Amino acid sequence: MLKPLAVLNKAINQQVIVELKGKRGYRGTLDGYDPHMNLVLRNAEEILDAKVTRKMDAIIVRGDNVIYISP
Amino acid sequence: MLKPLAVLNKAINQQVIVELKGKRGYRGTLDGYDPHMNLVLRNAEEILDAKVTRKMDAIIVRGDNVIYISP
Amino acid sequence: MLKPLAVLNKAINQQVIVELKGKRGYRGTLDGYDPHMNLVLRNAEEILDAKVTRKMDAIIVRGDNVIYISP
Amino acid sequence: MLKPLAVLNKAINQQVIVELKGKRGYRGTLDGYDPHMNLVLRNAEEILDAKVTRKMDAIIVRGDNVIYISP
Amino acid sequence: MLKPLAVLNKAINQQVIVELKGKRGYRGTLDGYDPHMNLVLRNAEEILDAKVTRKMDAIIVRGDNVIYISP
Amino acid sequence: MLKPLAVLNKAINQQVIVELKGKRGYRGTLDGYDPHMNLVLRNAEEILDAKVTRKMDAIIVRGDNVIYISP
Amino acid sequence: MLKPLAVLNKAINQQVIVELKGKRGYRGTLDGYDPHMNLVLRNAEEILDAKVTRKMDAIIVRGDNVIYISP
Numbered sequence: 050m051l052k053p054l055a056v057l058n059k060a061i062n063q064q065v066i067v068e069l070k071g072k073r074g075y076r077g078t079l080d081g082y083d084p085h086m087n088l089v090l091r092n093a094e095e096i097l098d099a100k101v102t103r104k105m106d107a108i109i110v111r112g113d114n115v116i117y118i119s120p
Numbered sequence: 121m122l123k124p125l126a127v128l129n130k131a132i133n134q135q136v137i138v139e140l141k142g143k144r145g146y147r148g149t150l151d152g153y154d155p156h157m158n159l160v161l162r163n164a165e166e167i168l169d170a171k172v173t174r175k176m177d178a179i180i181v182r183g184d185n186v187i188y189i190s191p
Numbered sequence: 192m193l194k195p196l197a198v199l200n201k202a203i204n205q206q207v208i209v210e211l212k213g214k215r216g217y218r219g220t221l222d223g224y225d226p227h228m229n230l231v232l233r234n235a236e237e238i239l240d241a242k243v244t245r246k247m248d249a250i251i252v253r254g255d256n257v258i259y260i261s262p
Numbered sequence: 263m264l265k266p267l268a269v270l271n272k273a274i275n276q277q278v279i280v281e282l283k284g285k286r287g288y289r290g291t292l293d294g295y296d297p298h299m300n301l302v303l304r305n306a307e308e309i310l311d312a313k314v315t316r317k318m319d320a321i322i323v324r325g326d327n328v329i330y331i332s333p
Numbered sequence: 334m335l336k337p338l339a340v341l342n343k344a345i346n347q348q349v350i351v352e353l354k355g356k357r358g359y360r361g362t363l364d365g366y367d368p369h370m371n372l373v374l375r376n377a378e379e380i381l382d383a384k385v386t387r388k389m390d391a392i393i394v395r396g397d398n399v400i401y402i403s404p
Numbered sequence: 405m406l407k408p409l410a411v412l413n414k415a416i417n418q419q420v421i422v423e424l425k426g427k428r429g430y431r432g433t434l435d436g437y438d439p440h441m442n443l444v445l446r447n448a449e450e451i452l453d454a455k456v457t458r459k460m461d462a463i464i465v466r467g468d469n470v471i472y473i474s475p
Numbered sequence: 476m477l478k479p480l481a482v483l484n485k486a487i488n489q490q491v492i493v494e495l496k497g498k499r500g501y502r503g504t505l506d507g508y509d510p511h512m513n514l515v516l517r518n519a520e521e522i523l524d525a526k527v528t529r530k531m532d533a534i535i536v537r538g539d540n541v542i543y544i545s546p
Contacts, residue, residue: 050132051152051160053180061476071541081477087181089477109479109544111512118180121203121222122231146248151223187211189251192274192292193302195322226326258282260322263345264365264373266393299395331393334416335436335444366428370466400424402464405487406507406536407517441537471495473535
């Protein structure tokens with residue numbers, strides 16, 4: 050049995066895809082997280098309707114809006 | 121009497137269907153969960169309007185958006 | 192005076208109707224619940240706009256989306 | 263000074279009107295409540311757009327969706 | 334410095350206006366409140382689009398939907 | 405480092421602008437607040453689409469709907 | 476591993492971009508934050524649809540509406 054936060058922990062320093070409400074997605078290297086599923090991504094790309102719309106060195110994504118995280 | 125989390129626990133390593141708000145569904149093998157109903161699925165498929173739209177080795181689905189889980 | 196959870200408890204093993212936000216309903220035998228009103232139904236039917244749209248051996252319905260439960 | 267839950271308590275066994283989000287209303291005899299304003303109504307009627315659309319022996323109405331309760 | 338609940342407390346037995354989400358308003362004499370801003374109003378009037386649409390001897394208004402209260 | 409509530413505290417007795425969800429704004433003198441960012445404003449003006457639509461001696465604005473507060 | 480709040484802490488006195496629900500963005504110097512991700516920005520600019528629509532000496536942005544923060 051794998052707890053969701055344990056899966057996040059194993060994904061540290063790996064590429065993850067984060068799907069949010071409102072058709073937004075973020076792709077980047079997982080630098081950290083907290084128990085609310087707030088995430089830190091580095092070398093992040095914002096994806097709207099399957100297109101990269103923004104690139105950012107680092108972002109903090111609020112966990113509230115997460116639909117799923119794919120390590 | 122079966123507590124919801126006990127039912128999830130018995131479904132570990134079994135195929136589950138997860139219906140989310142916004143007409144999204146996920147199908148996969150349940151690898152884990154936590155008390156917020158955050159779920160870990162492996163060999164997951166995303167289903168939008170009855171079509172498989174994405175396949176992912178593993179996803180963490182946030183419990184907030186769950187409508188129902190069918191083991 | 193009847194506490195809501197006590198009414199749920201008396202409905203165990205009985206047929207219940209669960210009305211959710213978004214015009215969804217579920218009908219089935221109540222197998223369990225927790226204090227968040229997450230429910231376990233067996234022999235469940237999904238009802239959308241008064242039509243049975245799905246049958247499932249068992250589902251966990253998240254309490255967040257419940258409008259009412261009728262035992 | 264009348265605390266909201268004390269007013270609910272005095273309304274036990276009396277007819278109440280419960281207005282919910284989404285233009286739904288319920289009318290029935292208040293059988294019970296809890297601190298989340300989850301309510302138990304017996305001989306309940308559902309009212310949509312000022313018409314009685316359903317009658318139920320008993321319902322548990324989730325407090326989350328309540329706009330107001332009129333004893 | 335006036336804490337919001339202290340202002341509510343001073344408004345007991347006075348006429349208040351309560352503006353809710355969804356263009357609803359209530360006007361009445363404040364009979365009570367709790368820390369969630371659930372309110373008890375007596376001689377209450379419901380106001381939709383600047384018209385009085387309902388009169389009620391007493392209502393419990395759920396604090397969740399409050400935008401503002403004007404004593 | 406300035407904690408948000410400390411900034412609110414320094415704004416007591418000063419004019420503030422409060423922007424809420426749903427294109428509503430309030431302008432007034434900050435009389436108080438609590439840890440939920442519920443606010444007390446005196447000599448308050450409601451602003452909808454850049455027009456003053458209402459004036460009130462005092463209002464309690466619920467913190468839930470706040471987007472930002474500008475001291 | 477970088478906790479989200481630790482990343483915010485390192486961004487104190489630096490320029491940040493805050494993306495909110497509803498196509499709103501704020502840009503400014505991070506003066507402070509709290510564990511709810513409520514933020515204090517100075518020399519803040521509001522950005523709607525990629526245009527600067529307002530400039531404010533200081534704002535408190537409520538964490539609830541945050542989608543991401545980019546230091």
